[in-house]
Amino acid sequence: AQKITQTQPGMFVQEKEAVTLDCTYDTSDPSYGLFWYKQPSSGEMIFLIYQGSYDQQNATEGRYSLNFQKARKSANLVISASQLGDSAMYFCAMREGRQTGANNLFFGTGTRLTVIP
Amino acid sequence: DAGITQSPRHKVTETGTPVTLRCHQTENHRYMYWYRQDPGHGLRLIHYSYGVKDTDKGEVSDGYSVSRSKTEDFLLTLESATSSQTSVYFCAISEQGGLSYEQYFGPGTRLTVT
Numbered sequence: 200a201q202k203i204t205q206t207q208p209g210m211f212v213q214e215k216e217a218v219t220l221d222c223t224y225d226t227s228d229p230s231y232g233l234f235w236y237k238q239p240s241s242g243e244m245i246f247l248i249y250q251g252s253y254d255q256q257n258a259t260e261g262r263y264s265l266n267f268q269k270a271r272k273s274a275n276l277v278i279s280a281s282q283l284g285d286s287a288m289y290f291c292a293m294r295e296g297r298q299t300g301a302n303n304l305f306f307g308t309g310t311r312l313t314v315i316p
Numbered sequence: 317d318a319g320i321t322q323s324p325r326h327k328v329t330e331t332g333t334p335v336t337l338r339c340h341q342t343e344n345h346r347y348m349y350w351y352r353q354d355p356g357h358g359l360r361l362i363h364y365s366y367g368v369k370d371t372d373k374g375e376v377s378d379g380y381s382v383s384r385s386k387t388e389d390f391l392l393t394l395e396s397a398t399s400s401q402t403s404v405y406f407c408a409i410s411e412q413g414g415l416s417y418e419q420y421f422g423p424g425t426r427l428t429v430t
Contacts, residue, residue, distance in 0.1 A: 232415040244421035251416055296415050303374055306358035
């Protein structure tokens with residue numbers, strides 16, 4: 200089973216509007232971390248935001264916030280006041296606490312966001 | 317920006333030839349990772365290292381080997397490249413292996429095996 204599912208291959212948003220990128224995850228581990236990364240057309244992976252499974256509040260970083268719904272196993276990324284520079288691929292990823300050593304990230308397949316002027 | 321470089325940035329090679337990709341960091345981070353990125357699969361872990369000479373396999377390790385003789389360098393070797401190894405390879409580093417430690421990624425290496 201996929202550990203991370205991103206069901207939106209592509210999304211469009213008008214500049215200055217808010218947009219939500221969906222992410223659902225699958226784990227039986229009570230301890231886990233959820234991450235969002237941005238990949239612009241230049242190719243680099245940029246860390247955006249982190250949410251721990253035991254965090255009581257939703258994470259926020261500037262215009263990015265994570266809508267964490269633990270019971271639904273969803274960790275949607277909300278980008279407020281979209282800018283043209285937000286056009287990129289966005290990846291949701293998870294790390295499970297029971298992993299020893301690596302704590303590697305499991306990635307979804309990504310959502311391509313296009314911001315329309 | 318985290319100090320991570322990858323070399324080469326682009327490489328075209330023939331099937332059956334050995335290839336080594338290099339990841340170099342200036343952050344003195346303990347953990348280093350190699351991922352590959354393919355359409356429809358996101359990023360998948362190939363190998364990782366949790367210290368000098370300490371390495372282990374990820375989920376797609378077949379056909380790859382790694383070495384880490386210094387904290388700052390992590391090498392990925394394709395012993396005999398195949399067309400299925402055509403991909404974009406990313407190196408990542410993490411200060412520690414704990415749950416909340418984000419991974420910082422290098423710029424990537426685009427490898428084409430003909």
